Amino acid sequence: MHDSQGRIVKWFGTATDIDIVKQADAELRTINQTLEKRVAERTAIADMRTKQRQKLTVELIEAEEKERRRIAQLLHDDLQQMPASAKLQLETATDHTSDDPALENVGKILKASIAKARRTAHELSPPVPRHAGLLDGLKWLVSLFKEQFDLRVHLELKRQHIENEPLKIFQSETGELPAVSVIHGRNRRSSCTPAVCGCCSSMTMP
């Protein structure tokens, strides 16, 4: 307050308690920090579970692959040898001179069964994608479709770094593709996107 000459005659002041505001402020900061920490923790758990799941999938695929190889080996080394041996013995016995159509037919059946066993063993344990990258694997698959089913497959790549995708999972997915193509038939255009690498590639089968 000033007098008529402008001199101070009295000071007047107030002090406001803003403790509640400060406390709320501090509390809010703590809550935010806790929240960030919780989000980080949950994210870490989710990441860990994803990795575990991926590891399990790979293990499962490896087990399946091992079993496929075992059966393929059994076919090739054991079962396939029987008709081969029978064919050899038949040839020795008839000395390529018999005109008996029944024996000739047996020979044809034995030859066909050898071929079938060999093809089945090969399909059970495909040689290509085991060591190649995903891109090579997909290309191999395209050629396989052309060769086996006379299907033209259009390979469309949407991402550049597909080489890093887990190859094991790719193998598992592509293992099912021939079956899918048979179901969809030859004349229908169908698109098949493997689940694991769905974001990076798609295969269209006309």
Place this chain on the structure above:
Amino acid sequence: MQAEALLKQGEAQFRQLADTMPQLVWTADPNGQVDYYNRRHKAYDGIAHMPDGTQQWHPVLHQDDETPTRNAWMHAVRTGEIYTTSSTGLDSPTAATIGT
């Protein structure tokens, strides 16, 4: 005599008003000596009526705030400027003080 009675009445009205406020209200003489606090000062341990009629208020402040607050207040007293400061009270209240 009538003027003095009116003055007393005015002062009583002011005190009544100040005591109903949730804020700490104070007045000081032109030299900066605090000569009045409203009832709210009871919430602050450390504000004391001195025998010479002045009020002691510095112990209310947090140690770190005492010098800056005192300096701001002395500056205001010297220059007549309005001042605002914020400080941490010892007991609980964090106070924003506005001087006029």
